Amino acid sequence: MNPLRSLILAAAGNDTIRGAVATAPLSRDVVARFVAGESAADAVLTTRKLVADGLRVTLDHLGEDTTDTRAAEDTVRAYVTLLHALAIDGLTEHAEVSVKLSAVGQKLDERLALDNAARICAAAQAAGTTVTLDMEDHTTTDSTLDILTSLRRDHPQTGAVVQAYLRRTEADCRALAGAGSRVRLCKGAYAEPESVAYQDRAEVDRSYVRCANVLLAGAGYPMFATHDPRLIRIVDDRARWHDRKPGRYEYQMLYGVRPAEQRRLAGAGETVRVYVPYGVQWYGYLMRRLAERPANLAFFARALMGRK
Numbered sequence: 001m002n003p004l005r006s007l008i009l010a011a012a013g014n015d016t017i018r019g020a021v022a023t024a025p026l027s028r029d030v031v032a033r034f035v036a037g038e039s040a041a042d043a044v045l046t047t048r049k050l051v052a053d054g055l056r057v058t059l060d061h062l063g064e065d066t067t068d069t070r071a072a073e074d075t076v077r078a079y080v081t082l083l084h085a086l087a088i089d090g091l092t093e094h095a096e097v098s099v100k101l102s103a104v105g106q107k108l109d110e111r112l113a114l115d116n117a118a119r120i121c122a123a124a125q126a127a128g129t130t131v132t133l134d135m136e137d138h139t140t141t142d143s144t145l146d147i148l149t150s151l152r153r154d155h156p157q158t159g160a161v162v163q164a165y166l167r168r169t170e171a172d173c174r175a176l177a178g179a180g181s182r183v184r185l186c187k188g189a190y191a192e193p194e195s196v197a198y199q200d201r202a203e204v205d206r207s208y209v210r211c212a213n214v215l216l217a218g219a220g221y222p223m224f225a226t227h228d229p230r231l232i233r234i235v236d237d238r239a240r241w242h243d244r245k246p247g248r249y250e251y252q253m254l255y256g257v258r259p260a261e262q263r264r265l266a267g268a269g270e271t272v273r274v275y276v277p278y279g280v281q282w283y284g285y286l287m288r289r290l291a292e293r294p295a296n297l298a299f300f301a302r303a304l305m306g307r308k
C-alpha cells in the first residue's frame with residue numbers, strides 16, 4: 001500500500017489526531033465537501049439539490065463496526081426516520097439508502113443484523129425505494145452475501161456490492177447477474193491481503209472490466225461505482241457492445257468527488273447516482289477519502305491553514 005495512504009489510515013484510528021481535526025476551525029468546510037451534514041434534515045436538503053440537478057442519490061448514515069445492540073438499534077431508527085423524511089419530500093423515486101451490515105450488528109450476531117436490515121428494507125419498501133448493502137472487508141463477504149440472499153426473499157430489489165480487487169468477485173458476479181438483481185461494482189476500499197485480493201492497480205482494473213462484462217451480459221441491473229475516467233470510458237463502450245441503453249445500468253460516484261463529471265454524464269443522458277454520507281461519525285469516512293487521493297489531502301491542508 002502507498003505509504004501516505006497507510007499514514008492517513010493510521011491517523012484515522014488515532015484519537016489525538018481525531019480530536020485536533022474535529023475541532024480545527026475550518027474542518028467543517030472540508031467535511032462539508034464530502035459529507036452532507038450531521039442530521040437527516042441535512043441529508044434531505046442535499047438530496048433535494050442533487051435531484052434538482054438531474055442526479056440520483058444513495059444515502060449512507062455514517063457509522064460502522066457497531067459493538068452494542070443499542071447502537072445498532074439507533075442506526076435502524078436513523079434509517080427509518082430518514083426514509084420517512086425522503087418520502088414526505090417526494091424524493092424516494094430518485095433516492096435510496098446504502099447500509100453497512102456492521103452498523104446494524106453483523107459483528108455481534110448475524111441474525112440480529114439480518115433482522116435489523118430487514119426492518120430497513122421494509123421501511124424503504126413502504127417509502128417506495130430500495131436498500132443497497134455496502135460491502136466491507138473480505139472477512140464479511142460470505143456473511144453479507146448470505147444476508148443479502150435472505151433479504152431478497154421479501155425484498156428482491158435489495159442491491160449487492162462486489163469489489164473488483166477480490167479474486168473471488170468475477171465468480172460472485174456470475175452468481176449475482178440474474179434478472180432484476182441490482183449489483184454495484186466498485187474497486188474496493190479496504191487493505192486486503194494478497195491471498196484474497198489483487199494488489200496491483202492494473203490487475204484490479206482488469207478484474208473490474210471482466211466483472212463489468214459479466215454484469216452487462218447478464219439480466220440484472222449493474223451499477224458502476226468508480227471515478228476512474230478510463231473505466232468509465234470502457235464501461236460506456238461495453239454497455240453499447242451488450243446493447244444496454246442508458247437507464248439499463250447506472251454510474252455511481254461519491255458526494256464531492258468529480259462533481260462536474262457527475263453532471264456531465266447525467267447531461268449526456270446517463271443515470272448517475274451520488275453516494276451521500278451524513279451523520280455525526282464523519283471522521284473515519286473523511287480520512288478514507290483523504291487517503292485515496294493526495295489532491296484531497298492538499299485541499300484539506302489548505303483549508304486547515306485558512307487558504308482554501
Ligand SMILES: Cc1cc2nc3c(=O)[nH]c(=O)nc-3n(C[C@H](O)[C@H](O)[C@H](O)COP(=O)(O)OP(=O)(O)OC[C@H]3O[C@@H](n4cnc5c(N)ncnc54)[C@H](O)[C@@H]3O)c2cc1C
Nearest residue numbers: 134135161186187188189225226227228252253254257275
Ligand atoms: C458510489 C460508491 C460506492 C462505494 N461503495 C463501496 C463499498 O460498498 N465497499 C467498498 O469497499 N468500496 C466502496 N466504494 C469505494 C471504492 O471501492 C473505491 O475505493 C473508490 O471508489 C476509489 O476507486 P475509483 O474506482 O474511484 O478509482 P481510483 O483508483 O481511486 O482512482 C482512479 C482515477 O479516478 C480519478 N479520480 C479518483 N478520485 C478522484 C478525485 N477525487 N478527483 C478527480 N479524479 C479522481 C483519477 O483519474 C484517478 O486516477 C464505493 C465507491 C463509490 C463511488
